[in-house]
Amino acid sequence: MDKPQPDDLKDAGLKSTVPRLNILALFKSGQERHMSAEDVYKQLLAKGDDVGLATVYRVLTQFEQAGLLVRHYFEGGKSVFELNQGKHHDHIVCLQCGHVEEFYDADIESRQEKVATERGFAVHNHSLHIYADCNKKACPHKH
Amino acid sequence: MDKPQPDDLKDAGLKSTVPRLNILALFKSGQERHMSAEDVYKQLLAKGDDVGLATVYRVLTQFEQAGLLVRHYFEGGKSVFELNQGKHHDHIVCLQCGHVEEFYDADIESRQEKVATERGFAVHNHSLHIYADCNKKACPHKH
DNA sequence: GCGTAGATGATAATAGTTCTCATTTGCAAC
DNA sequence: GTTGCAAATGAGAACTATTATCATCTACGC
Ligand SMILES: [Mn+2]
Ligand SMILES: [Mn+2]
Ligand SMILES: [Zn+2]
Ligand SMILES: [Zn+2]
Numbered sequence: 402m403d404k405p406q407p408d409d410l411k412d413a414g415l416k417s418t419v420p421r422l423n424i425l426a427l428f429k430s431g432q433e434r435h436m437s438a439e440d441v442y443k444q445l446l447a448k449g450d451d452v453g454l455a456t457v458y459r460v461l462t463q464f465e466q467a468g469l470l471v472r473h474y475f476e477g478g479k480s481v482f483e484l485n486q487g488k489h490h491d492h493i494v495c496l497q498c499g500h501v502e503e504f505y506d507a508d509i510e511s512r513q514e515k516v517a518t519e520r521g522f523a524v525h526n527h528s529l530h531i532y533a534d535c536n537k538k539a540c541p542h543k544h
Numbered sequence: 545m546d547k548p549q550p551d552d553l554k555d556a557g558l559k560s561t562v563p564r565l566n567i568l569a570l571f572k573s574g575q576e577r578h579m580s581a582e583d584v585y586k587q588l589l590a591k592g593d594d595v596g597l598a599t600v601y602r603v604l605t606q607f608e609q610a611g612l613l614v615r616h617y618f619e620g621g622k623s624v625f626e627l628n629q630g631k632h633h634d635h636i637v638c639l640q641c642g643h644v645e646e647f648y649d650a651d652i653e654s655r656q657e658k659v660a661t662e663r664g665f666a667v668h669n670h671s672l673h674i675y676a677d678c679n680k681k682a683c684p685h686k687h
Numbered sequence: 688g689c690g691t692a693g694a695t696g697a698t699a700a701t702a703g704t705t706c707t708c709a710t711t712t713g714c715a716a717c
Numbered sequence: 718g719t720t721g722c723a724a725a726t727g728a729g730a731a732c733t734a735t736t737a738t739c740a741t742c743t744a745c746g747c
Contacts, residue, residue: 416744418694438735453696458735460694476617476671478703479734493665502663509655513674516647522636522676528619529672531656533665559713561725581704596727601704603725621734622703 405429413467423450424460428470428484435501437479475530491529498540548572556610566593567603571613571627578644580622618673634672641683 405425407417415421427444428436436444442457461482464470470482475494489510490503509529517524548568550560558564570587571579579587585600604625607613613625618637632653633646652672660667 416693418744420695451696455697455736456695462736474617474619478621493660493663495665496668502665504659504663506655506659509652509659512649512652512655513672516649516652517636517674517676520636520645520647522638522645522674522678524674524676525639527672527674529656529670531660531665531667531670533660533667535663535665559724561713563726582702594727598705598728599726605705 403429413464413469415463415467420450420452420456421460421463423452424457424464425469428482435473435481435483437481439479441482473528473530476532491531493531493533495535495540496532497534497536500535500540502535546572556607556612558606558610563593563595563599564603564606566595567600567607568612571625578616578624578626580624582622584625616671616673619675634674636674636676638678638683639675640677640679643678643683645678 405422407422409425410417410421423445424441427441427448432444433440438454438458438461441461442452442454445452445457461470461472465472465482468485471485473481473483473492475481475492488505490505491509493502493504494500495502513527513529514524548565550565552568553560553564566588567584570584570591575587576583581597581601581604584604585595585597588595588600604613604615608615608625611628614628616624616626616635618624618635631648633648634652636645636647637643638645656670656672657667
């Protein structure tokens with residue numbers, strides 16, 4: 402659909418290179434929305450793109466700093482990235498199948514802000530992860 | 545104050561041993577409420593308790609499973625433990641000094657439950673971490 | 688096309704955590 | 718109070734996720 406162009410990277414202050422375009426293309430392909438460095442690496446190799454793991458890690462961090470991607474620290478140790486689409490949201494993670502569902506609740510957001518400012522804190526960011534089971538019978542969410 | 549007794553461990557289904565009692569004592573001493581495995585290890589050594597790092601990791605996990613401790617995954621990679629006092633709460637972490645402040649907001653809690661059940665999920669647990677700055681001048685929270 | 692700053696990728700290094708296994712210890716039965 | 722043994726410990730190896738190093742390659746302005 403919308404294949405990334407060199408300018409997508411240049412506009413973000415990054416030189417246009419083959420690995421960067423491939424990584425951005427993978428996220429824009431929409432196959433999987435939330436991916437770890439390892440996920441990205443394997444998907445690229447599977448697709449025939451030749452890339453180094455170190456480059457994947459570097460580029461993901463650069464993309465995060467450039468605001469192209471958002472990083473999440475779910476339970477399990479490895480960080481997970483997703484395309485930054487401007488709209489903040491939180492996550493429900495299925496403990497059975499790993500499916501991730503997104504949500505936004507304005508009340509929760511404003512109450513968080515209230516709680517923090519009441520205590521004299523200036524909020525930078527927050528993470529709200531709900532860990533749950535989605536299974537009625539067998540996990541309906543394909544993974 | 546209330547030094548842990550062998551029965552504190554036995555009641556939790558764990559054999560009473562020196563390292564386990566020492567670790568539990570450290571958490572009950574209230575010096576620091578939120579500690580990583582490394583924190584616990586160093587504090588015990590500093591106090592003169594001879595213990596192995598592997599034992600600290602093992603015991604922390606056992607205590608978590610036994611419900612004596614709660615584990616948190618804050619940003620930064622390492623898990624952090626605190627005494628389980630029965631009352632769930634969430635956390636504000638100061639990005640400058642690392643100070644952790646606890647809070648509980650019933651509205652946030654109930655809205656989370658609502659959001660999850662509306663989507664067909666059965667909540668197991670959740671984590672809400674607010675990352676913020678506490679600094680008005682210099683960080684008031686000693687660390 | 689050239690030159691060069693910046694990017695890449697193989698690999699080494701690091702951090703946090705778990706595993707292995709020989710030794711020690713808690714505790715219950717004598 | 719000994720003894721026996723399953724369970725626990727601790728030193729170190731192994732593992733996983735990630736970052737650092739550095740020789741080679743490449744994008745791109747001239
Ligand atoms: Mn998301
Ligand atoms: Mn706490
Ligand atoms: Zn599921
Ligand atoms: Zn602070």
